[in-house]
Amino acid sequence: MTQLLFRDDAYVREASATVLAVGPEGVVLDRTPYYARAGGQPGDAGTLAWDGGETSVVEARKGEGDAVLHVLPEAAIPPPVGSIVTAQINWARxxxxxxxxxxxxxxxxxxxxxxxxxxxxxxxxxxxxxxxxxxxxxxxxxxxxxxxxxxxxxxxxxxxxxxxxxxxxxxxxxxxxxxxxxxxxxxxxxxxxxxxxxxxxxxxxxxxxxxxxxxxxxxxxxxxxxxxxxxxxxxxxxx
Known part of the structure; x- marks a missing residue:
């Protein structure tokens, strides 16, 4: 389950979060400001930054339940499970x-x-x-x-x-x-x-x-x- 911060405040641009899972489909966080593609609206793009690394997020997509998959570029190195990241969306987009x-x-x-x-x-x-x-x-x-x-x-x-x-x-x-x-x-x-x-x-x-x-x-x-x-x-x- 991912806490969907945009549901309470669509103006949240970044948030600190813990990495719950990492896989070929994307990175799952315990909380996120990212909107996942649904209802004709594209998913958010942006960045994930952590101690010792940073990667762009191509798009946020829906996973199982309320999980949000932060899809990374193909060659990106993901953050380690359990690490604390700063999840920032492309606000202009x-x-x-x-x-x-x-x-x-x-x-x-x-x-x-x-x-x-x-x-x-x-x-x-x-x-x-x-x-x-x-x-x-x-x-x-x-x-x-x-x-x-x-x-x-x-x-x-x-x-x-x-x-x-x-x-x-x-x-x-x-x-x-x-x-x-x-x-x-x-x-x-x-x-x-x-x-x-x-x-x-x-x-x-x-x-x-x-x-x-x-x-x-x-x-x-x-x-x-x-x-x-x-x-x-x-x-x-x-x-």
């Missing part, structure tokens, strides 16, 4: 993913009631696929997204049980992928106030604390991917 991921939540908010059929978060661009026949114009959607981002809405989360989620099926926007239920609890991410959220849905990713941190969103493309499947691609301007 992570923060961009946090902005992108939150922007995709706003994209869901701008298209209420529309199911999501797929998605991908990238450093250069991100996209969501929606089950809808007649999308709004690119210009109207972009204006709505930027109004939401500029509104400075707080982003927060809380945990609910699987039974609570079953009682509120409309919270799940993804049509093909259900939120993980292995631990019996599901993390809900909320944008806006609790009594009138702009967006509320299960999500295990990392997000900014306020929508104003996203910056300007550009809708670059709206494509038809089937009779009722529409792909919306976005990019973010530098801040």
């Amino acid at each position: 992570r923060h961009l993913y946090m902005r992108m991921h939150t922007a995709l939540h706003l994209l869901c908010a701008a298209l209420p009631g529309v199911g999501v059929t797929g998605g991908q978060i990238g450093a250069d661009k991100s996209r969501l696929d929606f089950d809808m026949a007649e999308p709004p114009t690119k210009e109207a959607l972009e204006a709505a997204l930027n109004a939401l981002a500029a509104g400075g809405h707080a982003v927060s989360d809380r945990w609910i049980t699987a039974e609570e989620l079953d009682a509120m099926p409309s919270l799940v926007r993804t049509l093909s992928v259900q939120p993980p239920r292995g631990a019996g609890f599901i993390r809900l991410v909320r944008i806006g106030p609790e009594d009138a959220p702009i967006d509320l849905q299960p999500c295990g990713g990392t997000h900014v604390a306020n929508t104003a941190e996203i910056g300007t969103i550009r809708v670059t493309k709206m494509e038809s991917k089937g009779r009722q499947n529409r792909r919306v691609s976005i990019v973010l301007e530098e801040i």
Whole structure:
């Protein structure tokens, strides 16, 4: 088991940790600020440093249970089991993913009631696929997204049980992928106030604390991917 520090604070950039296991698939720590690839969001990259050594981390990926595999370059020398390391993420990369991921939540908010059929978060661009026949114009959607981002809405989360989620099926926007239920609890991410959220849905990713941190969103493309499947691609301007 790895303590996932980003769940409590997505702004943690580094942490001291103990090496639990080392293998060809990666290094497992007892705690980590690294987000492991999941839900369309890439895993974090960065470095591990210890007394007498240092190595880069190519990407963090999921292991068994809540274990995080810190994948090293092929020829890297890993830290010894039991050693204390400083695990540091590539913050510029992570923060961009946090902005992108939150922007995709706003994209869901701008298209209420529309199911999501797929998605991908990238450093250069991100996209969501929606089950809808007649999308709004690119210009109207972009204006709505930027109004939401500029509104400075707080982003927060809380945990609910699987039974609570079953009682509120409309919270799940993804049509093909259900939120993980292995631990019996599901993390809900909320944008806006609790009594009138702009967006509320299960999500295990990392997000900014306020929508104003996203910056300007550009809708670059709206494509038809089937009779009722529409792909919306976005990019973010530098801040």
